[in-house]
Amino acid sequence: MNDIVDVLIIGAGASGAAVAWSLAETKMRILCLEQGDWVKPGDYPANGRDWEARLWSDFALHPNLRAAEADYPVNDANSAMKIVNFNGVGGGTILYSAHFPRFHPSDFRVRSLDGVAEDWPIDYATLAPFFAENDRMMGVAGLAGDPSGPKREPPMPPLPLGRTGERYARKMNKFGWHWWPSFTAIATTDYDGRAACINLGHCTPGCAQGAKASVDITYWPRAIRAGVELRTRCRVREITTNAQGMASGAIYYDANGVGTPRILLNSASSRFPDGLAHSSGLVGKNLMLHPWPQVLGYVDDELDGDHGPMMVLCSKQFYETDPARDFLRSYMLALTRVTGPVNEAVTSAAAGRLPWGAAHHRVFRRLNRHRLVIGIGCEDLPEVHNQVTLDPDLEDSNGIPAPRIDYTISENSRRMMDHAIARAEEILETAGASNIFTSRTVLNTPGHLLGTARMGDDPARSVVNAWGRSHDVKNLFIVDGSILGTSGGVNPTATIQALALYIADQMKRRLANLFD
Amino acid sequence: MDSDALTDNEIDDLRCVAGLMVPASDEYGVPGADDAIIFTDILGSLGRDVAAVQTALAALTLVADARIARIEFPQREAIAAAYRGAGGPGPATLERVILRCYYRDDRVVRALGDEPQPPLPRGRTVEQGDWSLLDPVRRRAPMWRDTPIK
Numbered sequence: 188m189n190d191i192v193d194v195l196i197i198g199a200g201a202s203g204a205a206v207a208w209s210l211a212e213t214k215m216r217i218l219c220l221e222q223g224d225w226v227k228p229g230d231y232p233a234n235g236r237d238w239e240a241r242l243w244s245d246f247a248l249h250p251n252l253r254a255a256e257a258d259y260p261v262n263d264a265n266s267a268m269k270i271v272n273f274n275g276v277g278g279g280t281i282l283y284s285a286h287f288p289r290f291h292p293s294d295f296r297v298r299s300l301d302g303v304a305e306d307w308p309i310d311y312a313t314l315a316p317f318f319a320e321n322d323r324m325m326g327v328a329g330l331a332g333d334p335s336g337p338k339r340e341p342p343m344p345p346l347p348l349g350r351t352g353e354r355y356a357r358k359m360n361k362f363g364w365h366w367w368p369s370f371t372a373i374a375t376t377d378y379d380g381r382a383a384c385i386n387l388g389h390c391t392p393g394c395a396q397g398a399k400a401s402v403d404i405t406y407w408p409r410a411i412r413a414g415v416e417l418r419t420r421c422r423v424r425e426i427t428t429n430a431q432g433m434a435s436g437a438i439y440y441d442a443n444g445v446g447t448p449r450i451l452l453n454s455a456s457s458r459f460p461d462g463l464a465h466s467s468g469l470v471g472k473n474l475m476l477h478p479w480p481q482v483l484g485y486v487d488d489e490l491d492g493d494h495g496p497m498m499v500l501c502s503k504q505f506y507e508t509d510p511a512r513d514f515l516r517s518y519m520l521a522l523t524r525v526t527g528p529v530n531e532a533v534t535s536a537a538a539g540r541l542p543w544g545a546a547h548h549r550v551f552r553r554l555n556r557h558r559l560v561i562g563i564g565c566e567d568l569p570e571v572h573n574q575v576t577l578d579p580d581l582e583d584s585n586g587i588p589a590p591r592i593d594y595t596i597s598e599n600s601r602r603m604m605d606h607a608i609a610r611a612e613e614i615l616e617t618a619g620a621s622n623i624f625t626s627r628t629v630l631n632t633p634g635h636l637l638g639t640a641r642m643g644d645d646p647a648r649s650v651v652n653a654w655g656r657s658h659d660v661k662n663l664f665i666v667d668g669s670i671l672g673t674s675g676g677v678n679p680t681a682t683i684q685a686l687a688l689y690i691a692d693q694m695k696r697r698l699a700n701l702f703d
Numbered sequence: 704m705d706s707d708a709l710t711d712n713e714i715d716d717l718r719c720v721a722g723l724m725v726p727a728s729d730e731y732g733v734p735g736a737d738d739a740i741i742f743t744d745i746l747g748s749l750g751r752d753v754a755a756v757q758t759a760l761a762a763l764t765l766v767a768d769a770r771i772a773r774i775e776f777p778q779r780e781a782i783a784a785a786y787r788g789a790g791g792p793g794p795a796t797l798e799r800v801i802l803r804c805y806y807r808d809d810r811v812v813r814a815l816g817d818e819p820q821p822p823l824p825r826g827r828t829v830e831q832g833d834w835s836l837l838d839p840v841r842r843r844a845p846m847w848r849d850t851p852i853k
Contacts, residue, residue, distance in 0.1 A: 233822040237748070240803040244750060254751075293848040300848065310850060334843040348832025356836040365840060385826025395823045495829035507848050528806040528815060536798040543724045543787060544780065548731045555815060 192218040197423050197450070198442045199223075200278020201680055202666045202687035204406035205321065209691035211413035213698065220421040223257035223275030225403060231395035233387045239529035246392040248282055248634060250274070257420070259583035259590075261445065266594040268476045270445060271634025276419060277403035279443065279634065280680065284391050285372040285399045286498045286521065287327050288677040289318055289685070291336055293507060297568075297673050301508045301515050304568050307672045308644045308653035309689070311337065317688040321681060324409075325400040326378045329370035335503035343375045346384070349491040352499040354559065355522040358618045359502065366522065369498040372400035372680075379405075388493040388527065399496075424587050425454040426463055426663065433702070434463075434663045444474055444636030447669040448575040449590045451640065464640070464657040464665075469650050471576055473569035474592065475638040475674040478600050481629050482611035483525075483560045484620025485553065492556035493527035505610065506676060514602040518676045520611060521562040531555050538624060559620055561611040562632070566676040567600045569638050596628070635679050640669040654693035655686075661702040666690050708753040709746070712770060716760050718742050719772040721801045723783045733814045736805045744804040752800050759793035762786070 193215035196203045207219055232238040232246050247253040248271040251260055257274040273282040292311035297304045315337070322341055329341035345368035348356065352368070359366040373390070374381045384398035397404050411417060427435045442450065448471035454463035462470055502520040509517070525531070535541035535554050542550055567573075578591035596604075608625050615623050643649025646658035651670050657663040666687045668679055675682065694701060709717065722737035734741060749756060764770055766789070767782045774782060787794045805811060809819035818825075 231823075235821050236807050236819070237803075238821050239807070240748065243799060243803070291847050292850040296850045300850070330837075332841055334840070334845050334847075336847050337849075347829045348834065348836075349829040350832070353832045353836065356832075360836060360839055363839075365843065365846060367837075367840065386829050387822035387826055389822055396826070491829055494827040503846070507846070528812075528817075529803050532802040532806050533799050536802060537795045543783060545726055545728070547725050548728045548733065552731075552815075 190218065192216045194218070195220065198278060198446070198667070199276045199402075199407065199417055199419075200443070200667070201280050201402055201684050203278070204402035204410060205324070205684050205687040206666050206691045207415045207417075208324070208406045208410040208413070209688055210694065211410050211415050213695060214414070217415045219415065219417045220423055221276055221417065221419050222422040223255075223273070224419045225276045226281055226393060228395050228397060231393040233389050233393075233395040238389055239527050242392055242530070246282070248391070256584065259449075259587070260581050261589060262578045262581050262591040263594075266476075266592040267596050268478065268594060268628050270592060270636065271632070272443060272445065272636065276407060276417065277401040280401040281393050281403070282391060282634070283680060284497050284678070286501075286678040287325070287329075287370045287372045287681045288501060288519065289336065289339070290675040290677065290679070290682040291506065294673060294675040297516065303515050304673050305643065305648070308642055314682070314685045314689055317685040317692070318681065320688055321684045325372045325405050325684070326374050326381065327370055327372050327400075328375040330368050333367045335365055335367060335506065339370070341370060343378055345369070346371055346373060346375055346496055346498065348499065349495055349524065350488070351490040351524045351559065352522075354486065354488070354490060354618055355500050355614070358614055359500070361617060362614070364502060364504040366500045366502045369501045369521070370681075371496060371498050373496055374398045374400070384496065386495040388495055388524075390496045422583075422585055422587070423450060424585070426450065427454070428456060428458055428463070428660065432458055432660065434660050442669070443667055444639045444669045445575050445590050445592065447665060447667055448639045449577065449588075452577050453588055459659070464650055464659045464663060466659050467647055467650055469641065469648070471574050471639050472571045473638040473641060474573040474575055474594055474636070475567050475569060475671075476594055477633050477635040477637070477674055478565040478567055478596050478604055479629060479633045480563045480565070480604050480608050480611075480625065480627050481560055481632070482563070482608055482615060482623065482625045483558055484615035484618070484623040485557045486559060486618060486620050487557070489556045490559070491524050493525060495524055497523045497525070499524055505607065512606060514599045514606065516566040516568065516599075516603070516676065518566065518603055518607045519564040520607070520614075521564060522614075523560050523562055525558045525560055528555050531558065540622060540624070559615055559618060561614060563604070563607040563611060564633070564676045564678065565600055565603050565607060566674050567597065569641070569673060570597060575639050633678070635668065635674065637668045637671045637674050637679060640665050641672045642670040643672065655690035664690065664694070709749070709757065712772075713757060713760050714746065715772040716763070716770055717745070717756065717797070719779070720760075720763070720783065720797055721745060723780060724798065724801055725805050731814055733811050734808070736801050738808075741805055741808050744808070745801055748804055749800060752796065755792070755796045756800060759796045762791075762793045
């Protein structure tokens with residue numbers, strides 16, 4: 188392709204869509220290349236009777252298992268956690284729970300407050316207006332007044348508590364611990380052309396109804412109407428540079444903490460022999476995957492099961508660092524509904540809870556719709572040895588080298604996980620749950636790929652500056668989860684998108700000297 | 704048909720395992736996983752799992768020292784229990800391919816109190832719940848650390 192464009196965006200995911208929409212008002216010629224395709228409403232599993240089974244095939248969260256044409260393989264054999272992504276218009280917002288918490292102000296000041304990692308070059312207050320704008324654009328449901336964070340006024344009321352939420356809430360109140368209805372990017376009223384959620388339940392592998400805010404139905408239609416061109420099934424091999432060391436066109440990069448370093452490292456050239464934007468040596472380093480233990484148990488009463496979105500309540504009781512604990516930084520508790528009968532049967536059989544033989548039916552009826560699950564979002568800190576590199580042997584279907592992940596969970600994270608798991612077990616025991624089962628790491632959860640091209644003021648210690656521009660290549664911008672300096676202890680999509688809108692705003696303000 | 708890769712013997716063994724895993728129950732009014740309709744769904748849905756199922760059945764044959772379908776009750780149950788108890792990917796594969804079809808059968812779904820239909824288009828109802836439970840939390844003081852503007 189030899190088309191001349193003003194702006195080339197690689198990837199049509201959460202932040203690429205936000206950047207495209209924001210920049211559209213400049214009337215520049217903007218083109219986005221996406222290696223996957225559009226997902227049509229009829230494609231989603233919730234349309235068919237095999238809706239649960241497809242989580243193990245074409246809507247699997249792990250790209251190696253899903254193995255779609257648009258997917259590239261990932262060697263994660265040497266990783267304590269597995270990779271989750273989606274390659275198509277909407278990116279990760281197709282396969283996410285739509286849990287939409289924000290990073291806390293303290294998450295931007297980890298060095299100043301807690302003496303770990305490095306402070307971000309921007310702060311919460313800088314992002315605040317973009318958080319709010321993104322809430323409006325995505326359509327966020329929730330409740331104002333949460334004492335665990337700065338003021339937030341979502342445009343729609345929260346998801347219902349249901350039987351499951353009530354059960355959790357009574358027990359959290361017994362402890363005197365914080366809980367709040369989860370902020371979710373799910374329409375609870377008719378909103379911006381989307382109908383209110385009718386509780387299909389199976390949110391993570393895509394919302395057939397369109398109540399869940401994926402960017403293919405939020406940002407992209409607006410961006411395209413404003414003149415942005417989006418081409419699908421266009422895979423990018425590398426970014427080329429010219430004699431001035433500039434990318435051969437302004438590039439705005441939206442992939443993730445794995446896809447971004449993969450292309451930058453694949454873009455090595457005589458000018459940039461170790462990879463593009465890599466003078467700091469930090470491209471691919473400091474990978475953060477968010478250890479996410481799960482604790483589950485079963486109560487006597489029948490609960491919501493898979494009726495309704497998974498997200499119910501969120502607790503930030505232990506979110507801020509407490510010097511009395513034996514770890515720094517901390518975690519969020521996500522008190523959730525569960526998936527359906529097939530998932531209950533398959534996972535309980537695998538765990539040995541569900542027997543074979545005559546007892547199968549009796550036991551299954553004690554499990555199905557009786558499960559409570561607490562997911563624990565742990566902040567893992569950046570560590571150079573957790574990294575993405577190019578695998579020497581593995582390639583995608585176009586012969587492009589695939590990524591290799593090397594990742595271990597730190598001692599600080601392990602102590603954090605121990606503390607959190609003990610609290611979750613207390614909650615479930617107090618809720619009257621039995622058969623309590625803990626998974627320290629859960630296959631295919633959560634899929635947050637962060638930190639491998641981090642932002643900062645010092646070119647020796649970061650890949651991009653405070654507004655997403657590469658220190659090395661003045662017309663290359665990275666606008667995705669890879670630029671996060673730390674991971675917080677919450678789902679990152681709201682923060683990644685607010686950051687994308689902020690960076691797009693900075694670019695518009697600096698158009699006259701953007702590449703100086 | 705996806706199950707073409709399974710031999711007749713493998714199909715017999717898989718059906719035998721399905722019946723051992725989830726037998727029919729008069730008490731609960733449900734068929735077993737070896738029911739003709741359900742097993743047809745299982746075979747037709749193997750897809751990318753065919754090779755893993757073959758490996759799992761071969762491992763079971765090794766444990767049993769014979770094909771499971773050729774072994775009489777109750778020895779058949781004891782062998783299946785030993786095979787499952789040893790763990791590993793084999794039993795988990797068989798459980799996944801059998802249970803994902805069993806728990807979408809119309810009769811089974813109805814017996815569990817659900818309607819045999821996909822979530823779309825009707826959706827489901829979720830109760831609002833008691834929002835007064837939030838009152839003590841609303842009264843809490845701010846609990847986050849504010850930070851000075853840089």
